Amino acid sequence: MRVLITSISAYGHLQPLVPLAQALANAGHEVAFVTGPELHPRAAATGLTAFAAGIDPGTGFERLAAMFPDRPYTRLAPAEILDWYLPHLFGETLAPALLADLRPLVQSWQPDVILHDSWEFAGPIAAASAGIPSVSQTLGIRFDDSMIEAIAAAAAPLWRQYGLEPDPTAGLYRHLCLDITPHGLQPDTSTLYRHAIRSLRPVAMPPLPGETLPQWIRQRRERPLVYMTLGTNAGTNSDMAMFRNTIDGLDSLDIDVLISKSGGKNLISRASLPDNMHMEDYLPQSLLLPYCSAVICHGGAGTTLSSLALGLPLLILPQGADQYLIGDLILAANAGLRLLPSEVTPSTMRTSVLALLYEPERWEGARRLQREIAAMPAPAETVPLIEQLVATHH
Numbered sequence: 468m469r470v471l472i473t474s475i476s477a478y479g480h481l482q483p484l485v486p487l488a489q490a491l492a493n494a495g496h497e498v499a500f501v502t503g504p505e506l507h508p509r510a511a512a513t514g515l516t517a518f519a520a521g522i523d524p525g526t527g528f529e530r531l532a533a534m535f536p537d538r539p540y541t542r543l544a545p546a547e548i549l550d551w552y553l554p555h556l557f558g559e560t561l562a563p564a565l566l567a568d569l570r571p572l573v574q575s576w577q578p579d580v581i582l583h584d585s586w587e588f589a590g591p592i593a594a595a596s597a598g599i600p601s602v603s604q605t606l607g608i609r610f611d612d613s614m615i616e617a618i619a620a621a622a623a624p625l626w627r628q629y630g631l632e633p634d635p636t637a638g639l640y641r642h643l644c645l646d647i648t649p650h651g652l653q654p655d656t657s658t659l660y661r662h663a664i665r666s667l668r669p670v671a672m673p674p675l676p677g678e679t680l681p682q683w684i685r686q687r688r689e690r691p692l693v694y695m696t697l698g699t700n701a702g703t704n705s706d707m708a709m710f711r712n713t714i715d716g717l718d719s720l721d722i723d724v725l726i727s728k729s730g731g732k733n734l735i736s737r738a739s740l741p742d743n744m745h746m747e748d749y750l751p752q753s754l755l756l757p758y759c760s761a762v763i764c765h766g767g768a769g770t771t772l773s774s775l776a777l778g779l780p781l782l783i784l785p786q787g788a789d790q791y792l793i794g795d796l797i798l799a800a801n802a803g804l805r806l807l808p809s810e811v812t813p814s815t816m817r818t819s820v821l822a823l824l825y826e827p828e829r830w831e832g833a834r835r836l837q838r839e840i841a842a843m844p845a846p847a848e849t850v851p852l853i854e855q856l857v858a859t860h861h
Contacts, residue, residue: 476503521565558621591638607768
């Protein structure tokens with residue numbers, strides 16, 4: 468079986484797909500990634516075949532600005548961000564660019580099935596055009612029915628462009644949807660397509676060859692380690708105030724703090740950090756998180772789910788996309804705390820982190836979600852679902 472995996476060119480989109488891709492390869496199937504030029508080297512570093520296609524989100528934002536010169540996206544309230552960007556950026560901008568490269572690639576590589584991340588809407592169109600099934604994998608929270616309608620409307624012209632009847636779900640539930648979010652965190656928003664949804668355990672991407680942890684993590688004295696990341700998107704990990712408030716709030720505590728700038732700008736000099744603070748570039752969370760006692764993050768689904776898989780309580784500092792919703796869900800699940808950007812001060816950071824570290828009875832939700840994640844089917848257990856789909860389709 469040949470499996471073509473399509474992904475938005477961003478860490479948080481590509482990396483959750485890698486464990487299932489490797490499980491498929493381990494089962495003897497031929498697997499290839501398709502992603503933008505920026506993430507193509509990382510996809511190739513997994514050892515699987517990788518093709519560069521489409522455009523990166525940065526180029527997508529430039530095209531979006533040209534499409535909407537009055538810049539309505541700069542005036543969005545937090546609750547409006549996801550509703551606006553999903554159809555316009557992902558449906559109307561990134562999908563057409565990827566589809567132009569993807570259709571000839573499908574014709575030449577001839578996959579039996581296309582697996583795509585749930586924010587990538589060209590994959591199911593290319594699959595339908597080639598007469599093969601498609602499978603979506605969620606990155607976090609599933610979209611509600613009204614959001615699916617908006618995405619489907621944005622993608623409909625692309626379906627018609629290739630002589631296809633538009634899919635009412637933009638292809639998300641065309642055949643099979645693999646959902647990596649545990650039920651206890653997933654709002655039950657989509658009521659029409661439950662028959663197509665199956666659970667898949669979220670697994671942190673294994674380290675690539677050469678990726679290791681710095682020696683100080685293994686050699687440090689016994690005290691809590693708090694990990695802070697605002698993701699790999701330069702638009703969300705470059706807010707100096709967030710990092711500065713964290714440093715000023717936690718500098719006198721008897722803990723270690725690891726700040727990952729994840730490819731962002733050098734906002735703060737390492738030499739100026741207090742003794743208990745450490746700054747690193749991107750580190751593989753599959754190696755790092757087992758050493759941690761709590762996690763401060765932007766609410767990106769990858770970091771959030773990887774932390775919950777280990778029962779780690781979270782402090783969510785939402786920056787955009789679906790992160791405000793994830794922060795609300797973490798709070799409601801008693802799995803951590805959430806601070807809105809206007810609420811972040813040295814004092815609130817200190818109080819919140821102390822609560823995460825020293826009030827464990829409050830975070831039963833994190834341990835409950837950890838148990839739920841552990842009970843979800845592993846990637847290797849999910850491979851037969853895809854095999855059966857392809858066999859049935861043929």
